[in-house]
Amino acid sequence: MNHKKRAVTIQDVAKAAGVSVSTVSRVLNGKIDVASDTQDRILAIIGDLGYTSNLAARSMRSYKKNLIGLVVPDIGFPYSIEIMKGVNRAIAESNFDLLLYTTGDIQKNGTDLHEQHYVSLLNNSITDGVIIVASAAAEFITNAPIVAVDPHVVNPNYPSVQGTNYHGSLEVMEYLIGQGHRRIGFISGRQDVGSAGRRLKGYQDALANAGIDLDEGLITPGDFTQKIGYKYARQLLKLSNPPTAIFAANDQSAIGVFEAAEELGLRIPEDLSVVGFDNISEAKYLGLTTVDQFLADMGYVAVQMLIKLIGGELLELETYKMQTKLVERTSCQKLIQTAY
Amino acid sequence: MNHKKRAVTIQDVAKAAGVSVSTVSRVLNGKIDVASDTQDRILAIIGDLGYTSNLAARSMRSYKKNLIGLVVPDIGFPYSIEIMKGVNRAIAESNFDLLLYTTGDIQKNGTDLHEQHYVSLLNNSITDGVIIVASAAAEFITNAPIVAVDPHVVNPNYPSVQGTNYHGSLEVMEYLIGQGHRRIGFISGRQDVGSAGRRLKGYQDALANAGIDLDEGLITPGDFTQKIGYKYARQLLKLSNPPTAIFAANDQSAIGVFEAAEELGLRIPEDLSVVGFDNISEAKYLGLTTVDQFLADMGYVAVQMLIKLIGGELLELETYKMQTKLVERTSCQKLIQTAY
DNA sequence: TTTTTTTCTGAAAGCACTTTCAGTTTAGCA
DNA sequence: TGCTAAACTGAAAGTGCTTTCAGAAAAAAA
Known part of the structure; x- marks a missing residue:
């Protein structure tokens, strides 16, 4: 039966x-x-x-499977979705098929071990190579090629596509400072994520470059979610001397800032300027000024790199740097000098 | 090497x-x-x-693979993304893993043959069962169970989760008619898609129920994309006697309507009321009144049904009907009687 | 101590396929 | 017509694993 x-x-x-x-x-x-x-x-x-x-039987004997694996932490995140779109486009143009692998439970268990596990599982079995998104590991043992998109480590042992996080963050801060903002709040990303650290560094360095004293009280923790973004935005905005602008480490946190602002009766951008990072599709509708990482393009490039590697070709670039770009929308405004 | x-x-x-x-x-x-x-x-x-x-070797010998396949036409579509979110959640709660399969090229070749192909490919090989989204086929030959989400045929030969498309469409129309609209445009969905036909039927029947003559000129073709939605919205709005409201077969088409309206200098809802279908995440930001299909929940339920089937249990319901719900936002307005 | 039961282990078959090797036809040419 | 090359086909080995079967070792019972 x-x-x-x-x-x-x-x-x-x-x-x-x-x-x-x-x-x-x-x-x-x-x-x-x-x-x-x-x-x-x-x-x-x-x-x-x-x-x-029979896929199983076939891949057991032949080395060529025409299948690319994609290991993603959580397909529900807008971040993952953007990357997947690019991957999908590249796959459509190739003669490979896609095998997306996710356990959906990154929250529960530390990712590291699982990543390694899934990569070998796929690469030692049915795929010709895998793309791993936001990987935490610095090294992978695998007998088929891998390419990482936005890995946590800066100089991993494997080919990768990375955004210019530090540069992008610097640019945001220069923009905000140029608008006259001096008290700029920063809602951090997840601590264990490399790019989050680089964005924070950009925030700090830009302040230093402009000769503005760093106020530790304006930097909050965060984890890239809207909920936590909301929580810390509230905290920042309730300060006795609140920031005039908030730079959130990603768009989802920035959406949390919008939420908190609305609740506290603050208008954006009149009372508060907000900037995010990623340029997810929601950002357009919110008028959120943000940094475009070209996540979809990162996915696209990663697939192309991987296909080259599978074909036995060598890569010109082991790490492809995708240039970020500030996208100006309506969530920021020149600071009107108030009398102190 | x-x-x-x-x-x-x-x-x-x-x-x-x-x-x-x-x-x-x-x-x-x-x-x-x-x-x-x-x-x-x-x-x-x-x-x-x-x-x-080795996944391949293992699945060759043993029947239990703890892997569920998901066959999706295009992971880039908001529609697919919503469903995937629900699937992902259900997977996370189970002890199964997800294998997403897509070729990304539904546009090019008729889907039917490929669907059957992928379903057997997965089910005869590495998965314990598959979920197929928006499938066109009425029957599947497979030795492991399948569950369809939003299949094109109403009474398929396999278990499925379906939205109440006809009912939802009826509800939209009653809402619009209740607001005084008499000339209501309809931008259709893809002709080959069953749910699109049911929405059109709802449109027609609601008109008949209200004793309003059907004007064929107010019904346009469509294909569920923003681009085509834009094209036909323009066409409708340039009519000598244009509609006061447009009901688009899905949210993406509705976004096309927004675009066209803006271009023609029409304000929503003052000059034109718009309703969509699906309630994709973008709809919230646009203030688009739409019908929530609970796509994510459909994906969620489908996984649960499939897991039951895999476990050898019987389903109480072969077709699970997910009740749609009208979500009122700000894209509609009572028609102000203009003098004729 | 002998017999029975329980615990533990290995040999080998089989899963559905690809690929090598060798063998049989057929065609090409003088 | 005979000989060589080309075209075609099948047997069998091997891929990494699970599972059955049977046998050996240890523990329990007699």
């Missing part, structure tokens, strides 16, 4: 066609040396029987 | 531990009858060697 009909195998096809398995396999793989009429006959029978080759 | 190191296999582990492969396999699968110290020793060696079992 449990496994209903047995799947139709290559043997069934062979028997029906009156040839040997090897012959069927040959027409399946487009190999030479099989008479065109036998070929047609076999193809017809395959159609009739509705045969599909 | 191409396949660097050979992956570490169960044999390597066995050799290192000085036992036979079968023993290693037994500890791997948590079977009884292996001395606890041998067990510990083997486990340690597995850790040292970084062994991961």
Whole structure:
């Protein structure tokens, strides 16, 4: 009852066609040396029987699987979705198929071990290579190539596509400072994530460059979620001397800032300027000024790099730097000098 | 050079531990009858060697794979993304992993054949069951269970989760008519998609119920994309006697309507009321009144149904009807009677 | 101590396929 | 017609694993 009909195998096809398995396999793989009429006959029978080759068995024998693995922490995040869009586009243009792997529970267990596990699981089995998003590991043991998108470590042991996080953060701060803001709040990203650290560094350095004293009280923790963004935005805005602008480490936190501002009756940008990071699709609708990381393009490039590696080619660049760009919308405003 | 190191296999582990492969396999699968110290020793060696079992080889022998396949037309669509979110949540709560399959090229080739192909590919190989989104086929040949989300056919041969498209459409129309709208434009969905047809039927029937003559000129084709929504919205709005409201078959088309309205200098809702369908995340930001299909919940429920089937249980309901709900936002307004 | 039971282990078959190797036809050419 | 090359096909080995079967060692019972 449990496994209903047995799947139709290559043997069934062979028997029906009156040839040997090897012959069927040959027409399946487009190999030479099989008479065109036998070929047609076999193809017809395959159609009739509705045969599909067993992925498992096939990948066991042959090295070429035409399958790329994608390991993503959580497909629900806008961040992941953006990257997936780019990956999808590159896949569509290639002759590879996509195998997305997720356990959906990064929150629960530390990622590191699992990443390694999934990468080997896929690469040692059914994929020709894998793309890993936001990986924490500095090294991977795998016998097929991998490419990382936005890894936590700056100089990983594997090829990667990275955004210019430090630069982007610097640019945001120069923009804000240029608008006259002096008290700028910063809502951090997840501590264990490399890019979050680089954005914080950019914040600090820009302040120093402009000769503004760093007020530690304006830097809050964070974890890239809207909820926590909201929480710390409230905290910042309730300060006796609140910031005139808030720079959130990503767009989702920035959305949390919007929420807190609205609740406290503050208008954006009149009473508070807000900047995010990532440029997820929601940002456009909110008029959120943010830094475009070109996440989709990062996914796209990663697939192209991986396909090269699978083909045995060498990469010109081991780490591809995707240039960030400040996207000005309506969430920021020149600071009107108030009398002190 | 191409396949660097050979992956570490169960044999390597066995050799290192000085036992036979079968023993290693037994500890791997948590079977009884292996001395606890041998067990510990083997486990340690597995850790040292970084062994991961070969998915392909494993799924060839055993029926239980703890893997669920998800076949999605295009992961870039907000529609797909919503469903994926729900699937992801259900997966996280289960002890299954997700294998997302997409070729990314539904546009190019008719979907039907490919769907069948992917479903068998997955189900005859590495997955315990698959969920297929927006499937066109009425029947599937597969030896593992499948569950469809929003299939094109109303009464498919397989279990499915469906929205109440007709009902939702009716509700929209009653709402619009209740606001005094008489000339209501309809931008259709893709013709080959069942739910699109049901929404159109709802549109027509609601008009008939209200005793309003159907003006065929107010019904345009469509394909669920923003671009085509824009195109036909323009066409509708340039009519000598344009509609006062437009009901788009999905939110993305509705966004196209917004675009067209803005371009023609029409304010929403003052000059034009707009309703969509789906309630994708963008809808909230646009203030788009729409019908919530609870796509994420549909994905969630589908996974739960599938897991039951995999476990050999029977379903109470072969087709789960997810009740739609009108979400009122700010894109509609009572029609102010203009003098004719 | 002998017999029975329990615990533990390994050999080998089988899963569905690809690929190598060798063998049989058929065609090409003198 | 005979000989060589090309075209075609099948048997069988091998891929990494699980599982059955049976046998050995240890523990328990007699």
